[in-house]
Amino acid sequence: MAHKPFKAVIPAAGLGTRFLPATKAMPKEMLPVVDKPAIQYVVEEAVSAGIEDVLIIIGRNKNNIANHFDSMPELEVKLREKGDLDRLAKVEHSTDLADIHMVRQGEPKGLGHAVLRARSHVGDHPFAVLLGDDLIDERDPLLTTMLGEYDRHGASVVALMEVDPDQVHLYGVAAVEATDTDGVVKITGLVEKPKKEDAPSNYAVIGRYVLGPEIFDVLEHTEPGKGGEIQLTDALQEQAADPDAGVYGVVFGGRRYDTGDKLDYIKAIVQLASDREDLGAELRPWLKDFAAGL
Ligand code: G1P
Numbered sequence: 001m002a003h004k005p006f007k008a009v010i011p012a013a014g015l016g017t018r019f020l021p022a023t024k025a026m027p028k029e030m031l032p033v034v035d036k037p038a039i040q041y042v043v044e045e046a047v048s049a050g051i052e053d054v055l056i057i058i059g060r061n062k063n064n065i066a067n068h069f070d071s072m073p074e075l076e077v078k079l080r081e082k083g084d085l086d087r088l089a090k091v092e093h094s095t096d097l098a099d100i101h102m103v104r105q106g107e108p109k110g111l112g113h114a115v116l117r118a119r120s121h122v123g124d125h126p127f128a129v130l131l132g133d134d135l136i137d138e139r140d141p142l143l144t145t146m147l148g149e150y151d152r153h154g155a156s157v158v159a160l161m162e163v164d165p166d167q168v169h170l171y172g173v174a175a176v177e178a179t180d181t182d183g184v185v186k187i188t189g190l191v192e193k194p195k196k197e198d199a200p201s202n203y204a205v206i207g208r209y210v211l212g213p214e215i216f217d218v219l220e221h222t223e224p225g226k227g228g229e230i231q232l233t234d235a236l237q238e239q240a241a242d243p244d245a246g247v248y249g250v251v252f253g254g255r256r257y258d259t260g261d262k263l264d265y266i267k268a269i270v271q272l273a274s275d276r277e278d279l280g281a282e283l284r285p286w287l288k289d290f291a292a293g294l
Contacts (some may be wrong), residue, residue, distance in 0.1 A: 004125040008046035011114040013059030013105035029132045042130045049143040054098045057114045069100045110229025116219045131207025133260035140254030150210040155246040159208035171204035172233035187247040192226040192233040
């Protein structure tokens, strides 16, 4: 690795309007998925890939996120007095996870704009961007594979998944070419949220990116695109079209849980809970009975 260590950037400044009223006074990243806030899964994913420095781009109602990754002395003392060491470990775990930093986005002007807000903290390190709406199962080390591909190509890497053509309008979509590595493609073009008939393929960008610091210069001059927002997809399209830059895709076939809307969020909780040792054994037969009665 001939570069500085990877950092992680987690944009968490969205308004979360799809989850109102739950997100009236709380960021959607703090919604629990079983018993952990969604954003903790994402920080844990970065840490398991070996990243220690995590920058969270926050919006309004930031205090909940900051408090979650901070120590909570009153609660810790109470749990220690009660001898409840299991829960104490859970409370302390999120504090000790990583070196967490925060920066405010101010006006939300799109994902590209959020990433640009990371510039002064990230400096000349390469970095991973992890979007909290996509949770990747901890048994499927997607990010580790992507960091490896960044090292191999020295170019931006995005995670791709094949989706139903009726879903392409929800994603950045890539035109791809095979490489000599199975599961890794070269991206020849990218379009943000195309109509089904305009999509170059059904390879959708899911919320994981590994980028070099050069992306900041591109984002500085990226004009507002789809929805009037500065799109990370458009900056990556510029790199894909530049023979000196290039963008690669890691095609993910593992377990991904979308928590971006209500129905998917409920499905994610059910899937993750049925896999858990402490809940699955009771939940699975109950689910079967429940479904049989519908
Ligand atoms: C963002 C990106 C999009 C990407 C998606 C992945 O869209 O703009 O290119 O495919 O995340 O989840 P959003 O879902 O924030 O609208």
